Amino acid sequence: MINITTNDGNPVEPFLRSDRMPHIWCPGCGIGTTVNSFAHALIDSKIDLKTVALVSGIGCTGRVAGYVKLDSFHTTHGRAIPFATGLKLANPKLNVVVYSGDGDLSAIGGNHLIHAARRNLDLKVICVNNLVYAMTGGQTAPTTPDHAITSTSPYGQCEPAFNLPHLVEAAGAVYVARWTTFHVRQLARSIGEAFQKKGFSFIEVISPCPTLYQRRNKMGDGLDTMKYYKEKSKVKHGAPTSEIGLTMNGEIIVGKFVDRDRPDYQSLLHAQMVESLGDRYVEQDDFEPQESCACS
Amino acid sequence: MEFCPTKVLALSSAFNSKGYHPPHVVEPEKCSGCDLCGMYCPDFAIYGQRIAEPKPAAKPKPEAGHES
């Protein structure tokens, strides 16, 4: 049952499946911190939790679905966004959040990412970017910075990395922001803003993977990485997304880069149908649960 | 502990059930109620709580996590 009771306990506790704690994430991992920000955003936005559905893919970040006390779906690798699309189209009243990792969303899921942004589907995508495929042992991802060492690029990565905010802005997203796990309050605020926005919202959160990425690249532990985020990040709201690519030890430009208005997919669909069909257009029913059938 | 602006927390010498030294509250009177500890903790083990007393205080859970 989802409810928030005001009690003396941890305010984040009602959002967590406490019967599954402790979680599987490593010491120093930032995913738990992002979930904290997410929970605070839910509290502050006073959103009806019944209407929030969370969809994740596969990977360390994908495990978020299993720890939040919401209608949550742990789907297949790269396909959280199309699943979320189906959920939203069948029940437009849902607030559908896609919570997944950089490899899941931009590599195997890349096609779905750009099409969902193009369509401007009303989805809130939280992309935790730890610069590798963490769960499977720290392989190169499309976001791994130049020269970084990973398990599949033992001599240093040489492919140019994706600049995710730039990619999704070009594809059509209406809200694009980037923070790190150091920016807990700003992240919570961004998530709250995304909930208010109708259309495709994308929030990238740079996060440490001390067990794999940081260790292999001799960048210290989770705490060292947080200090690095603190020192090297620069808040530049509205910065052109083409200029905010990440490098191995360089600056991290954070902030809210895109906040624009475009009609979302469902508004466009509705308008088109009304224009073409007029009276013949029948809006989709609410799919109310019918009486359970009495078959064995 | 690193992020507490008023240095309320320190590593305890005790072990918790996962084999780590959890942070514990050493100077509660210095807590400013900012809840940064609560927001940063990736294990959901600590949170700030305002109590009806002259000053707010930080209140960590007895152990950082427990077996389900």
Place this chain on the structure above:
Amino acid sequence: MKADPRGVLTGTHFLDGDHACCEGALAAGCRFAAGYPITPSTEVVERFASRVPTVGGSFIQMEDELAASITLQGAVWGGAKAFTVTSGPGFSLMMEHIGYAAMTETPCVFVDVQRGGPSTGLPTLPAQGDMMQARWGSHGDYEVIALCPNSPQECFDLTVKAFNLAEEFRVPVMFMMDEVVGHMTEKVVIPPADAIEVLPRRHTQKSFDEYLPYGTNGNQVPEIAHAGEGYGFHVTGLTHDERGYPSMTPQTQDKLVRRLQTKIRDAADRITLLEEDGIAGADVVVVSYGITSRVAQRAIELARAQGLKIGKLRLITCWPFPEERVRAIAQSVKAFVVPELNLGQMVREVERVAGRHARTYAVPHAGGSVHHPEDILKTIVEASR
């Protein structure tokens, strides 16, 4: 429950199999489809795209089959009845998500209008080469139901049945058409809505605290809840326990995967649909399905005209394979003849089940056209010796 009249195009029509399948889906209460164009199946969703906005639902053409095959499942969890449509190459792409539907027990229908394969093969010509894939295409142990229509009328009737079976057993149902059945135009009678039985979603009546997403209490099929109702459930493709939580132990694996299998196998008698004729006293039984069954019908008539005692067994349900019936028939006949538009797929099942009790003769065909009745007749005569 009776069908919603808004989706039922009652009347006598002249439709091809693809179009009839779409009408069957609408009659069954399907209000969501996610598709991707692929010959020879595209007409199903083209018609759906044109019909559904006037009935109250939606269609989205996704960017690939990988997306389509899981978008429909998201819609199911959002409350809709949903399906997708494809052919060989798309069917291969959808395999991971067919497995996901089986594992998460998502009721849905996958239509495969089979064409020549492998790979790009013969996009506009028939084959029946995906039959084994329908059963075994995804990884791991799971069980599906597969139906094979042999006429546009059956494309309507059996699509309704497919949706009902999906809801009853919370399983993905494979609707195995072929290019000829899909593109042949025949009379299709669509009855009035109150003559069509439609199974509603097996939605739980339990309270939030009592409900276990994968709890079965005696019945093998759990009750479902939809997102947005307040249950706060979790669904995962990982091996899970009754709460839906990942539980990666051999014990949970055994319990879960066996139940996925037994929920179908134990109900085989309710699921199995066969058309039989002249089995009693037959020396040879011709086992066929889909378009091949219509050619086989001709071959059987020619054989009977020669005085041979030939029985007919048409598989309408191909999976689960009707083991019990075939084994029973094997006790009293000399041989089975199994013509298929492939180089031997369902014939392996017949042979396995018939064992030493009867001989099994395949009449393979690499695809691209249907058999000549004479090819099947030749083998029937040989089997009768």
